[in-house]
Amino acid sequence: MEYIGLLGLFGLIGLIGLVDRVDPSSKGGAIRLMGLLGFIGLGGFWFSSLGAFGAFGALGLHNHQKKRYARLAYFGWLGFIGPILTLQTSL
Numbered sequence: 313m314e315y316i317g318l319l320g321l322f323g324l325i326g327l328i329g330l331v332d333r334v335d336p337s338s339k340g341g342a343i344r345l346m347g348l349l350g351f352i353g354l355g356g357f358w359f360s361s362l363g364a365f366g367a368f369g370a371l372g373l374h375n376h377q378k379k380r381y382a383r384l385a386y387f388g389w390l391g392f393i394g395p396i397l398t399l400q401t402s403l
Contacts, residue, residue: 316397317363320353322387326369332381340375347372349391361401364394 326347346368353366371388373381
């Protein structure tokens with residue numbers, strides 16, 4: 313449980329989108345905006361379960377024109393572990 317925050321490191325994959333941007337005319341813009349939820353992962357410094365939210369940052373690569381990068385976006389769905397564990401530890 314104490315290492316669950318390391319899932320947030322998958323969110324760093326989303327930084328690839330800063331170097332090689334996703335074509336703005338491609339579909340899936342709303343899912344790419346969910347990549348901003350990765351910033352909640354910074355709360356992992358205080359609450360370890362919040363660190364898993366950082367994985368949402370990888371969703372910024374959803375529907376990337378390079379298929380190799382688009383496949384990396386699947387790691388972003390690991391961010392849903394964060395809210396589940398946060399609720400579990402707070403109750």
